[in-house]
Amino acid sequence: MEGNSSGGGSSVGGGGVAGAAGVVGGGGNDVELMCKTLQVEHKLFYFDLKENPRGRYLKISEKTSSTRSTIIVPSSGISWFLDLFNYYVNSDEHDLFSKELQLDTKVFYFDIGENRRGRFLKVSEASVSRNRSTIIVPAGTSRDEGWASFRNILADINEASRLYMLSNQQNSESSERLVGLSDDVGAGFISGHSTQQPAPPTSELNVDRAVDLPTQDEIGNLGVSKVIRVDQKRFFFDLGSNNRGHFLRISEVAGSDRSSIILPLSGLKQFHEIVGHFVEITKDRIEGMGSANVRTVDPPQR
DNA sequence: GCGGCCG
Numbered sequence: 535m536e537g538n539s540s541g542g543g544s545s546v547g548g549g550g551v552a553g554a555a556g557v558v559g560g561g562g563n564d565v566e567l568m569c570k571t572l573q574v575e576h577k578l579f580y581f582d583l584k585e586n587p588r589g590r591y592l593k594i595s596e597k598t599s600s601t602r603s604t605i606i607v608p609s610s611g612i613s614w615f616l617d618l619f620n621y622y623v624n625s626d627e628h629d630l631f632s633k634e635l636q637l638d639t640k641v642f643y644f645d646i647g648e649n650r651r652g653r654f655l656k657v658s659e660a661s662v663s664r665n666r667s668t669i670i671v672p673a674g675t676s677r678d679e680g681w682a683s684f685r686n687i688l689a690d691i692n693e694a695s696r697l698y699m700l701s702n703q704q705n706s707e708s709s710e711r712l713v714g715l716s717d718d719v720g721a722g723f724i725s726g727h728s729t730q731q732p733a734p735p736t737s738e739l740n741v742d743r744a745v746d747l748p749t750q751d752e753i754g755n756l757g758v759s760k761v762i763r764v765d766q767k768r769f770f771f772d773l774g775s776n777n778r779g780h781f782l783r784i785s786e787v788a789g790s791d792r793s794s795i796i797l798p799l800s801g802l803k804q805f806h807e808i809v810g811h812f813v814e815i816t817k818d819r820i821e822g823m824g825s826a827n828v829r830t831v832d833p834p835q836r
Numbered sequence: 837g838c839g840g841c842c843g
Contacts, residue, residue: 575837650840651840658841667841
C-alpha cells in the first residue's frame with residue numbers, strides 16, 4: 535500500500551506559475567504528457583512521459599537524499615519494461631535471471647541483487663558515448679510490492695502512451711499540420727497485458743515478439759514501400775511501426791494469398807547480411823539467367 | 837531515514 539504518490543508536490547512545476555522559467559532543464563521544451571511518482575522505502579521514483587519532435591519517451595528518475603539518477607526509455611520500450619517487471623514480479627525467486635533489452639542504440643540491463651537491506655533490481659542504461667546510468671528498485675518488504683507498484687505505474691503509462699499514439703495517428707490522418715510531431719505513427723494492438731503472463735524470458739527479446747501486429751494494410755505506412763516481381767509472385771516491402779517500434783513487413787502476394795513476415799528494424803542488418811551471404815554463394819547460378827526477371831518497381835508516388 | 841550502482 536505504500537505504492538502511491540502522495541502530495542509531495544510531485545509534478546514538475548505543473549501547477550507552477552507561468553514565468554517561473556518553468557522549462558525543465560535538460561529536457562528542454564519537451565511536452566509532458568503524464569507524470570507519476572512512486573515511493574518505495576525511502577526512495578522516490580519519478581515517471582515522466584514526455585514528447586518532443588523526435589518522439590515520445592519515458593524518463594524514470596530515482597531520487598534519494600543523496601542520489602539522483604535517470605534513465606530514458608524510448609516509447610517503443612515501455613511495454614518491454616512492463617513485461618520485464620511482470621517477469622520479475624511473477625517469477626519464483628529462484629529462477630530470476632538477468633535480462634537485456636536492446637532498443638535501437640540503447641541497451642538496458644536488468645540485474646537482481648541482494649544485500650543486507652534486501653533484494654533489489656538494478657536497471658541500467660548503456661548507450662554509446664554516454665555515461666551508463668542506473669536506477670535501483672527495491673523489491674519491497676513484503677511480496678515484492680516495490681516491484682509490483684513499479685509495474686503498475688508502468689502499466690498505466692504504457693496504456694497512456696498507446697492512447698497518445700493512436701490519437702496522433704488519427705490527427706495526422708485528418709490534418710497534415712501535425713506531420714513531424716512524432717515519428718511514432720502507426721497502430722498496434724496490444725491486447726490485454728494482463729496479469730499472469732510472464733513475458734517471454736528468452737534472451738532475444740527484440741526479435742521474436744513482433745507478432746501482435748496490425749494485419750491490415752496501410753497502418754503505420756510511412757510512405758516507404760517497394761515492390762518486386764519475381765515470376766508469378768510479388769513481394770511488398772513496407773516500413774511500419776507500432777508501439778513496439780519500427781519494423782519492415784515483407785509480404786508475399788500470389789494470386790489472392792498474402793503472407794507476411796515482420797522484421798523489427800533492429801534485425802534488418804543481420805537479415806541483410808544473411809541475404810548477402812546467399813547471394814554470394816549462389817551468384818554463379820543466378821547471374822547467368824535469373825536476374826533478368828527480378829525487377830524493382832517503385833510504387834506510384836503519393 | 838537506510839542501501840545497492842563502480843562511473
